Amino acid sequence: MVCAVIIGASGYTGGELARLLVAHPQVELVQVTSRSHLGEYVYQVHPNLRKQTTLKFSDPDQAEACDVLFLALPHGEAQQKIDQYARLAPKIIDLSADFRLRKPQDYERWYGAPHQAPSWLGQFVYGLPELHRHELRRASYVSGVGCNATSSNLALLPLVKAGLLDTTRPVIVEVKVGSSEGGAEGNPGTHHPERSHVIRTFSSFGHRHTAEVIQELGLADVSLTMTSVDLVRGSLATAHAVVRPGITSKDLWKAYRSVAAENPFIRVVKEQRGVYRVPEPKILAGSNYADLGFDLDETNGHVVSICAIDNLMKGASGSAVQCMNLMFGFEETLGLEFPGLHPI
Amino acid sequence: MVCAVIIGASGYTGGELARLLVAHPQVELVQVTSRSHLGEYVYQVHPNLRKQTTLKFSDPDQAEACDVLFLALPHGEAQQKIDQYARLAPKIIDLSADFRLRKPQDYERWYGAPHQAPSWLGQFVYGLPELHRHELRRASYVSGVGCNATSSNLALLPLVKAGLLDTTRPVIVEVKVGSSEGGAEGNPGTHHPERSHVIRTFSSFGHRHTAEVIQELGLADVSLTMTSVDLVRGSLATAHAVVRPGITSKDLWKAYRSVAAENPFIRVVKEQRGVYRVPEPKILAGSNYADLGFDLDETNGHVVSICAIDNLMKGASGSAVQCMNLMFGFEETLGLEFPGLHPI
Amino acid sequence: MVCAVIIGASGYTGGELARLLVAHPQVELVQVTSRSHLGEYVYQVHPNLRKQTTLKFSDPDQAEACDVLFLALPHGEAQQKIDQYARLAPKIIDLSADFRLRKPQDYERWYGAPHQAPSWLGQFVYGLPELHRHELRRASYVSGVGCNATSSNLALLPLVKAGLLDTTRPVIVEVKVGSSEGGAEGNPGTHHPERSHVIRTFSSFGHRHTAEVIQELGLADVSLTMTSVDLVRGSLATAHAVVRPGITSKDLWKAYRSVAAENPFIRVVKEQRGVYRVPEPKILAGSNYADLGFDLDETNGHVVSICAIDNLMKGASGSAVQCMNLMFGFEETLGLEFPGLHPI
C-alpha cells in the first residue's frame, strides 16, 4: 500500500482526488489538509464522501511524511514551498499550474510574474500520460495538466503525432467549459442566477492553458477561445486546423485509431447513427476517458477535431491518479474504472 | 406622467422594477439609487436595460422628491428611515418585508427583533391586489409581498374566499422555488456548481412568508415547506388542504373561475390534454400572471391547489407596479402586458 | 461467477443494470436483449459502456439459460411470459411493476386491469432490502421497486419502524423527480424545450407507486404528489406526517440512526453548517445511497421526513443488484461502491 497525503483538499480538484484515493485499492489516504476548513470532516465539504472516510481536514503546516504527496493548492503557492514539500515525500504530484511549463521565461510570459523556484521546473514531468507515459514511469515529480490544455492537446494529438497537419496554418481551438473549472470559490459571475443558461465567451485568446498546448505539441500558431456553458463538469475542445495536401479521411481514421489503441483512456467516437455520434462531456462525468472525433473537408483540408473530457478527471485529478499509477508501477487504469453514467 | 424613484435598485427586485417603470407609459423613472454601484450605469448591473435607459445609480442619501417612491432595500432598512422617505413622496411602495405584517408582535415573532417603526405598520396596505384592490385604490403606503406568500395565498384564495375549507384541518403548502428568490448577493450555496441540479428542501417549516399567509387568509394552522430547484425565476405552491364534507369538484371549478374572472392576472389552468395542463412557472418568466389549478379527491376531501408565479413579477415587482396602477387610477394591467415566452 | 442475462436492456433501468453487472466482480453478463435495437452494440445506446463491453443486443426470444435473469421490460410484459422466463433461470429479478403488489385485487385497482399471472404474485419478494433483507437472502423471485415508492418508503421507514407516527392522521408525501423516471421513450412533454426548467405537478394523488407505500408500510391514509423538476436523475420525497404525543426530536434521532446503522446504503444527513445540510439527489447520481433527514415541529407534532435517491440506482437497478447480492450470498454492497460525485 502506498501512503498518500493531499495538501489543499477542500477545492474541487482536491475533493476529486480524495474520492479517487479513498477508493483506490493500492493507496491509503492518510491525511488531507485545508486551512479554511480545518477540523471539519472531509464529507462536510465533499458530501459524496459521507460513509466513505472519517478523515478530517488538518493543518497544511502539519503535513506528514508519506510515499506520495499531492498538491492541490491555488496557483502560485506550491512553487513557494516546494523545497519544504520535497522533504515530506519522495514523489510529488502538483495539480496546480506551477510546474507545467518547462522554461522560466514561458512561465513569466503567461503568468505575469517570475517563477519562484525556477530550478525545479526541469525536474517535473508534464503529467499527461498520453504524451509522457515513459518518463512518468520513472518520474519523481509530476505536474498536473490544465483541463482545457488537455482537451486541446488530446484533440490535436493524433494529427500532430502522425504528422498530418499543415503547420504553416494557424490552429484555432474553441473550448466550451462547465462551471466547475473555475474552482470552488464563487464570484459574482458564478452566482446561480447569473451563471445559469450562459453561453459566455470569456476569453477570445491568450488563455494561459494555451502555453501548455504550444509546449507539449510544438505548435507555434495556436489559439484557444473559451466559452462557458451551462454544465458543471466538462470541457469540449473543437479544434480547427488544416491538413497537408493529399491527406484523406482514411489517414485520419488510422491516426486516431492508433492513438486510441495505445492509450487505455482514449476512445474514438464517430458514429453514423444513434444519439451519441460525437464526443460529449455529458456522459463522461466522473470518468477518466477522453473521447476523440473528427471531420475532414477533403475539398480544402479543413479538419475539425473534437475532444471531450471531464475537466475534474482527465483534465485534473484523474490524470494525476493515472500518473501515480505509472509512477508506482500499478495498472494504469487502477482506481479509474468508473465509466460514467447514462443518462445524466 | 407620474414621477418615480427607486431606492435600492441594484438587486433583483429593484432591477425588475426598473425594467417595468422604464417602459411604463404613465411613469417617468427619474432616479435609481445604489450604494454599492454608485455612479455605474443601470445597464451595467441589469444588462437587459442597455439602450433602454441612460440612468446611473445615484446615492440613496441624495434621493429626490417624487410622486411615488419605491423602496427595494434589504429587509430591515426601510423601517429605519421611513420617516425620512415619507418626506420625499406622498406615496410609497416598500418591497421589503418591513411593512407586511400589521401587528408589531407578529413582526417580532417572525423576524426575531422588535420593529423599529411600529406606528407605521397600520398605515400600510398589504400589496396584493387580489386581496386588497379596494383599499389599494386609496392607499398612500403599500407594502410589497413575499413571493412564496403570494404563490401560497393565491393557491388558497379561491378555497378560502368561497368558504370551502375544513379549517379544523392543517394546511400544508409545499413551495418550490428558483434561485433568484435569494437575491443578487451570492453565498457558498448559490455558487453554480453547488446550486445547479438541486432539489434542496431548505426549510421544513417556520419560513417567514408563512406569517403573511396566516395574516392575509386568516388560517390558523398552515405551514410552508420550501424546496429549491434548478430554475432562476419561479415559485410554485402546491397546497394540501381538506374541504368541508360534501364539497365537489364542481364547487371548486366555480370558486376558481370566480377568482379568475375578478382578477386580470389570475388564470385557471386545468387542461385535459397537451403538455401544459397545470400551472407552471416556466412559461411565466417576465409575466405578471398567477396561474391556478386544483385537484380534489372526493373520497376524502383532500384538495391539492396549485399556484405558479414568477417570483420577481407577481411575487414582487409586478405586484408592486400593479399596486401603483391602482393607487394612481391607471388601468390595472398597464405596463404589465408581457405574457411570457414559449418555449423558454 | 454468476451468469446473468438482462431482458429489455435498451431502456434506462436496463442500461443502468448493464453498467452495474458489466463491472460486478462476481457476475458475468452474458446476454442483453432488445427488440428495437437488435444487433446494435450496447454502447451505441448506452454510450458510457464504450470500451466496457462488446455485447450486442440480441433477440429476447433467443434468451439463454442463466443463473439469474433480470427483466427490465415495460410494465405489463413480464407477467405475460413469466412461465417462459422461469424456465430460463432459477432466480429472477423483475424490475417492472408487474410483481410488486402481493394481492391481485390491489394490482387491478392501481393498474386498471386484471393481473395475467396472479398465482405468481405470492412468490415474489418485494425487492427493497431495507424492508425484506431476510426474505431476500432465500428468495428465488424478486420484484423491483418503484422509484418514488422507494424514496417515500425510506423517508417514512424510521418513523413507522419505531412506531412514532400518529396513524390516525394522513400522510402526505411530496415527491420531486427528474426526467429519467419517465423512461427512454420520449413524448411531447419530454422534448427538451418543453421539459427544461419545469416545476410541473403532474399527479396530485393516485400515482401508482402509492400502492407500494400502502402495502409495504401498512399505512392506510397516504398520498403521493408528484412534481417534475429540471434534473435527469433524482427523486426527493418530502413526507409530512404527525407523530404521537410526546415524541421528541431525540426520539427521531434515535430512530433514524438506528435505520442507518442497520443498512449499508442509508445515511442520515442533518447538518448544522455547510452547503449540504439535508438529503439531496444531486450528489447521489450513480450512487446507491438513500439519504434521510427530518425536522420535527414539537409544538404540534408535524414531522417532515426527507429521502433523496438516484431513481435509477436505489430506486431501480441499484436496489436490484443489491437484492442479487443478497440472493447469492455476496457482500451486500458489492459492485455498488460508487459514492457519487461532487460537484456535479
Add this chain to the structure above:
Amino acid sequence: MVCAVIIGASGYTGGELARLLVAHPQVELVQVTSRSHLGEYVYQVHPNLRKQTTLKFSDPDQAEACDVLFLALPHGEAQQKIDQYARLAPKIIDLSADFRLRKPQDYERWYGAPHQAPSWLGQFVYGLPELHRHELRRASYVSGVGCNATSSNLALLPLVKAGLLDTTRPVIVEVKVGSSEGGAEGNPGTHHPERSHVIRTFSSFGHRHTAEVIQELGLADVSLTMTSVDLVRGSLATAHAVVRPGITSKDLWKAYRSVAAENPFIRVVKEQRGVYRVPEPKILAGSNYADLGFDLDETNGHVVSICAIDNLMKGASGSAVQCMNLMFGFEETLGLEFPGLHPI
C-alpha cells in the same frame, strides 16, 4: 390596422409570431392555421397566450385573404404552394428556408433537391433589415432568415461593411445553439435526459445556413461549426477571421459603433467590468436585440467577433415582424420593444 394570417402556427417560430402579432398595435391577427392542431385553441399549444387570444387553429386550406401572410411551414412546403398563397395577400413573409437563396443552383446545392418555384426566388428580399432595410421598405415578398446565419452575418457585418477583413483568409464561425432551434417536433436526441447538459458539436461544416452567409456577405471561404448547448433560446456566433495589415482595435470600435448607430436592434457589448462584458443570448430571451462584441490580437490580426441573439426572435420571428414594420411603413421597432429579462 393591418390584417395578418399565419400559415403553420403550431411550431416555435409560428408561435413566437403569434405572440408578437397578437400584441402588435398596428396588426390584427385574424387567422392562424395548423393541420395537426386543427380546432384547438392557440393557447393550448402556446400556453403563454392564455388570456391573450381566443383564436383557434384553422385549416390551412381555408386560409383567408389578408394584407400580409406569414408562412411558418416546414422547409420545402412554401415553395410548392407559393402561387396559391400569393393570391391570398399582396405581401408575404416566408420564414422557412425556401426563398432565402437567390440562385436556384445554390438552393439545389445546399438543400439537395431542385427548387420547385425557381422563378419566385428573384422576387424575394432576404429578410434581414441590417442588410436590406432599403429594399424591404418596398418589398412585397420577403424571406425569413436562418437563425445561425443571422448570428453569423451580424457578427461579421461590421468587419465586412468597413472592409477590414483579409478576404484571402478563411473565416471560421463557431455557433453555439439552444434546443428551440430544432423546432417543436421531438426526436430521440431531444428527449430531455439525452439533450440536457450537452455540449454536442453536431455539424463540423456544411450546415445549410452557411449558404446565407456566403450569399449575403460575399465571403467565399467561410465555414460554420454548430454545437448544441443546454439552453432553450439562443444562438451565439463566435467568428474567427483575420483583418488586413495595419487594422487596429480603434478601427474595429469605429466599425462596430457605426453599425450599432444605424440599426435600432444592434448593441455593442464590450465592457471592462461587471458580469456581462460580452454578448450573451441568456439575457436576450424574448428580445429582438443582436449584441455584438469583438477582440483583436494586433500581433497577428486574428479577430474574434461575437454575436448573440434569441434564435426565435432576431433569428426568426422578431426579424420577420421587423420586416413587416418596414414593409408597411411602421416604426421599425414597433411591437418589438421587450428588452429581455435579468436575471433569467
